[in-house]
Amino acid sequence: MPDNLYYLIVVGMLGVFLLIALMIMLQVRNQNKLLYQQQKMTEAEIAHQKDLLQSVITSQESERQRIGADLHDEVGSVLSSLRLLIEKHAQTRTENDDPSFTSQSKSLIDRVITNVRQISHNLSPRISGSYGFFDAIHELADTVNQSGSIRLKLDFDENIAELPIQENTAMAVYRVLAELINNTIKHARAENINISVSVMNDKMDMTYTDDGIGFPADRHQAGRGMGMQNIESRLNMIKADWQFPQKNAKGFAMKIAVPLK
Template sequence: MENTSHLNWEFETIAKHTLDILLIVDQNQIVKFVTPSFESILGYRPEEFVGKNAFEPLYPEDRDKLMASHREAIMTKEPKVDEYRVIHKNGEIKYFESRVMPVQNHPDNLVVVSIRDITFRKNMEEELENRKNRYQELQNKLKNYSQDLSTVMKVSDLKTRLLKELKTVIPDSEPKIVVYNRETLTIEGDYPIGLPSHLPKLIVGKLQYDNEHIHILIGDRKEKAYILTIKASSIKESMDSIWLETLVYYTIMVFESLNLIESLMNQLETALQKSERPQWILRLMFNLSEKQRMELSSDLHDTVLQEQMALYRNLEAILKEHRFDNEIDLQLKGILQGLLDTIYQIRMTCNELRPPLLKELGLIRALENLFDYTQVSSTFKIRFITQNTEGLELNEEETIGIYRIVQELLNNAAKHSQANNLQFHMYRLDGTLHLYYSDDGIGFDAEKLTPSFKSMGLSGMRERIQSLNGTIEFISQPGNGLRIKMQIPISV
């Protein structure tokens, strides 16, 4: 009797002081007992709940699922753990986690239910999920925005796209873009009061807070500052602030690119009016030309050349394995030789389009190979002299440019000069590469040459030298050969 009394006292002590809710429920889902913590957690006094259906306070959408779990626990005599929502007496929805433990061999199939309030944890999980979804949404928006900017070609289109993005992602930002004229100190458009005094302090891309707004200088164009403003209160999370800064960064890059394109177009228009070609245009043209040559060389080598070589090997194998009449045999061997000549010609064309090992060998060795190859099939003799070129390192543009100039000089000599001797003299002096060419050919009247002359490919040389920021001088008289002096500043 004493032990029973002691156990009852321990149970009552635990029941009164436990932070969790303890319920005893019978097989008919009627509450037989509930701890006092029920009132502090759900607002109902224990006497209000005892004798009633245990599933009454449950959120309607979770009720059937939990009732089925209760029946399964009674049937299997195994504990069950569930999460669900319960409606507080004041109408608030709370999240609970319960563990149902069947009482073994009890005639009413009683179960003891231990219930823990997990509302805080579930709210945190929901908040984390929302933040994760928001982060993913912002990432996707940035990706789409950056892709859309690739098609923007006007500042007005850029402004429209930026405002649309801000209104979509941060609806309460109330974005505006105005133009501040730095010469007249006036603002074009509706802008918050007090901004002008802060304009000199605005830095491109930096968020400036002022009068409950955020001001951002997107960039300057023709003495006009393009400024974005949004409501500061619309940026509620750090991820929103990071998204805004990244969005502005993308916008500034495109804004600067549009300024550069406009400047280049103006330069090009001016140059065309003066019948001139600026250095950057020449460099662009030659770089594009070299890229096309490289692609054509690669295509010829990987397709046409390989096909011709396969035909050659197949025909060669047929001639070795089979015997033909003399006339047919001669015709097939003629075709075989024709294929061999074609293969050789394609290889030479590939080499001319893209000089082999030019980058690996360096300019001097590549020129020596070119002179050796040219000498075999030419009537003139070539002499190549170098001074102070040990360890000469040039960038790719300088290397290919000088190589192409020498190629053109050799082509010109073969087609027009009627020379017996050619001399190339190359030396480095004070950061400048000097290239001197001379021949004993028929020459021409150099005084009649103009900047736009087209004769003998010399205009191409002049433009190539100009693209490398170098100078070129032609010295010639009829019957006295040709001399050319070239100076090219080098990067190393």
């Protein structure tokens, strides 16, 4: 009888241990399943956010192009018509009319027409293929250099204009460079900007530097406000890699690797 009791106790304890082990295994399995589902939900949410971001950027680009076209076609034509009207009035003016009024008015209208064309070009640059892309970059550099406030130097590899760059990639990189230049002019107190572009292993490597005041190392992760967030969003959209190699030195530096395939 005692042997049977001992046997029953051992069997009962084993049964309890097995039951506990089974419950633990089920609990771990459920937790792993929950973690897997949460991970999938997080990945789906990230993918959804990326899709939303791409839609917003695409929508912004379309709106910019529309506004740029409207400025060029409608406002530009109105200003040109106004200039012709002033010229016509100048031909019929009397001796009492002030001739300087006509010349000053034409000069002001010409200046406004130039500004409208420049704004229109910035909103909707004519980028089609690699030639259009690099032409747009050169025009952007010319505009900055003509201002006289800062010097922008471009350093491109030979035959780089023959790169097989897609239009959406070219537009994104153009916007990124324009935003970086804008940040430098507004915040960096720099005298010089350098942009170098080279090609290696189906990637376009770009380095942007200025000799301004830079910003602290702990802000490299956070970026410099909304402008840097827009830059990173556009780079994410074209699956580009970037880094800030100059964390403690004077000035600002950013390296960007853009896949071409």
